[in-house]
Amino acid sequence: MDTxxxxxxxxxxxxxxxxxxxxxxxxxxxKVSLTAxxxxxxxxxPLGAAIAVGRFRGQQTLTVILNGLMGLxxxxxxxxxxxxxxxxxxxxxxxxxxTPTAMIVAQAILITPIIAxxxxxxxxxxxxxxxxxxxxLGASDWRAALTLLWDTRFSLxxxxxxxxxxxxxxxxxxxxxxxxxxxxxxxxxxxxALETSKGDLPLALALGLILIALVLLLNAAAYMTRQWAARxxx
Amino acid sequence: MGRPTLRLGTQASGxxxxxLRELSFESHGTPIIDRVSLAIDGExxxxxxxxxxxxxxxxxxxxxxxxxxxxxxxxxxGRPQRPRAQAMVFQRPVMLRTSxxxxxxxxxxxxxxxxxxxxxxxxxxxxxVGLQHLAARPARVLSGGEQQRLALARAWALEPKVxxxxxxxxxxxxxxxxxxxxxxxxxxxxxxxxxxxxxxxxQARRLADEIVFLHRGRxxxxxxxxxFFRQPRSAExxxxxxxELPWF
Numbered sequence: 001m002d003t004x005x006x007x008x009x010x011x012x013x014x015x016x017x018x019x020x021x022x023x024x025x026x027x028x029x030x031k032v033s034l035t036a037x038x039x040x041x042x043x044x045x046p047l048g049a050a051i052a053v054g055r056f057r058g059q060q061t062l063t064v065i066l067n068g069l070m071g072l073x074x075x076x077x078x079x080x081x082x083x084x085x086x087x088x089x090x091x092x093x094x095x096x097x098x099t100p101t102a103m104i105v106a107q108a109i110l111i112t113p114i115i116a117x118x119x120x121x122x123x124x125x126x127x128x129x130x131x132x133x134x135x136x137l138g139a140s141d142w143r144a145a146l147t148l149l150w151d152t153r154f155s156l157x158x159x160x161x162x163x164x165x166x167x168x169x170x171x172x173x174x175x176x177x178x179x180x181x182x183x184x185x186x187x188x189x190x191x192x193a194l195e196t197s198k199g200d201l202p203l204a205l206a207l208g209l210i211l212i213a214l215v216l217l218l219n220a221a222a223y224m225t226r227q228w229a230a231r232x233x234x
Numbered sequence: 235m236g237r238p239t240l241r242l243g244t245q246a247s248g249x250x251x252x253x254l255r256e257l258s259f260e261s262h263g264t265p266i267i268d269r270v271s272l273a274i275d276g277e278x279x280x281x282x283x284x285x286x287x288x289x290x291x292x293x294x295x296x297x298x299x300x301x302x303x304x305x306x307x308x309x310x311x312g313r314p315q316r317p318r319a320q321a322m323v324f325q326r327p328v329m330l331r332t333s334x335x336x337x338x339x340x341x342x343x344x345x346x347x348x349x350x351x352x353x354x355x356x357x358x359x360x361x362x363v364g365l366q367h368l369a370a371r372p373a374r375v376l377s378g379g380e381q382q383r384l385a386l387a388r389a390w391a392l393e394p395k396v397x398x399x400x401x402x403x404x405x406x407x408x409x410x411x412x413x414x415x416x417x418x419x420x421x422x423x424x425x426x427x428x429x430x431x432x433x434x435x436x437q438a439r440r441l442a443d444e445i446v447f448l449h450r451g452r453x454x455x456x457x458x459x460x461x462f463f464r465q466p467r468s469a470e471x472x473x474x475x476x477x478e479l480p481w482f
Contacts, residue, residue, distance in 0.1 A: 129328055130328050130330075132295075132300055132324060132328075133324060133328040135300055136298065136300060136321065136322045136324075137321075137340070137341045137344050137345075137388075138318070138344045138345065139344050143344070147330070147340075151330050151331050151332075152331075153331075154331075229331075232372055232375075233331040233332075233372045233374055233375070234331070234372060234373075234374025234375045
C-alpha cells in the first residue's frame with residue numbers, strides 16, 4: 001500500500017515536471033497514433049461512404065466483414081505486419097521493422113475497419129434520409145456520397161475519435177512491430193507493460209494516468225461536438 | 235449561364251403532353267400502379283387525388299424519374315427523354331446541415347450553375363418565398379413550415395418547367411399550409427407546370443385546375459376540377475368525397 005501511494009506521488013511529480021523521458025514517449029505515441037488515424041480516415045471514410053451509397057454486388061458481405069474486422073485483435077495485426085516487414089517477408093527490402101513507420105502501418109490497419117464501419121453506418125442513415133431528394137436534384141451516387149460525408153461531418157468526427165482512442169490504447173500491435181526500443185519505438189502502452197514487469201511503477205503509473213486522461217478527453221470532445229452540432233445544425 | 239431570362243410558355247417548350255401509356259409498377263409482385271394511361275397538358279395545374287395507399291406518391295415518382303416502371307412507358311412531348319428542367323418537393327423536406335441559403339445554392343451547384351450566379355439566384359428564391367431574413371440560419375433548425383418553403387425555394391431556384399409536389403403540406407398546420415399554397419400558386423403563375431398529390435380536398439379545391447383521381451393504382455377519372463367538385467363521374471371518387479371531410 002505504501003509503495004503504491006509513493007509510486008503515485010512520484011508519478012504525479014513526473015507528469016507535473018514534464019519529465020523529458022516521459023514527454024518523449026507521450027509525443028511518439030501521439031505522433032504514431034495521429035498519423036495512423038489520418039491514414040485510416042483517408043481510407044476508411046470514403047470506403048464506408050462508398051459501401052453505404054453504392055449499388056454493387058457483395059455490399060452486404062463487405063459490410064459484415066468490415067464489422068467483423070472492427071474486433072481485430074491487435075496482436076494478430078502486429079503479427080501480420082511483422083511477417084510482411086520482416087527481412088524474409090515480401091516487404092522486407094524496405095527495412096521498416098522496429099521503426100515508428102511500422103507502428104503507424106500496424107495501427108492504421110487496426111483502425112481502418114473501425115472508422116470505415118462506423119462511417120458506413122452514419123452515411124447509410126443519412127443516405128436513407130436524403131436519397132430521394134439528392135437523386136431528384138440530379139446528384140450522382142458518388143456526388144451524393146461526398147455530400148453526405150460533409151453533411152455528417154460531426155458524427156464522423158466521433159467515429160474518427162473512436163479510432164484514435166483504440167489506436168492510442170492498444171499495445172499488442174506496436175509491441176510486436178515496434179519492438180519497444182528505448183528512445184526509438186517506445187510508446188505509452190508498451191512502456192507501461194515493460195516498466196510494470198520491471199517493477200518500476202512510477203513511470204508506468206504516470207503514463208497510465210496520461211493515457212486515461214487522453215481517453216477521457218477524446219470522449220468529452222466527441223460528446224461536446226455532438227451537442228454543439230445538434231444545437232447549431234439540427 | 236445559358237438560361238433564358240424570358241420565360242417561354244410551358245406549352246411552347248415542347249415537353250407536353252406528358253403521356254403515360256399502360257404504365258405499371260410492382261413492388262415484390264404486388265401491383266402498385268396498374269396499367270395507367272394518362273395525358274397531361276402543360277397549362278393546367280394537375281392535382282392527383284386519392285386515398286392513402288392509392289399509389290399517388292409512386293405515380294409521381296415514376297413521372298419524376300425516381301422510380302423505374304415495371305411496364306409501359308412515359309413520354310414528354312412524344313419523346314422518351316426525361317426533361318432536366320423539373321424539380322420535386324417532398325412531403326417531408328430534407329435539408330443539409332448548412333445555412334438555408336446554401337441549401338438552395340446546392341441544388342443550383344448540381345445543375346452546374348457558377349458560384350456567383352448561384353448565390354444571387356438562391357437569394358432571390360429565398361426572397362420569393364419570404365425567407366430572406368433566415369438565409370444565414372442553419373436550415374435544419376427552421377420550423378416545419380419554413381423548411382417546406384425552403385424546399386420550394388430550392389426547387390424554384392432551378393426554374394423548373396415542371397414542379398412535382400408530393401403531399402407538400404401533409405405535416406403542416408393550417409397557417410403554414412396556406413403559406414406553402416401561396417408559394418405554389420406563385421410558382422404556377424411564373425409559368426411552371428404544377429403536378430401535385432394530396433388527400434386534402436380543401437387544398438385540391440384551392441389549387442387544382444384538373445383532378446386525376448387514383449384508386450387502387452388505377453386512374454378512375456381525369457376531370458376538370460370544377461366539374462369534379464360539382465359531381466365526380468366515378469363512384470369511387472364520390473365515395474371518397476363523402477368519406478373525406480373537406481378541411482377548412
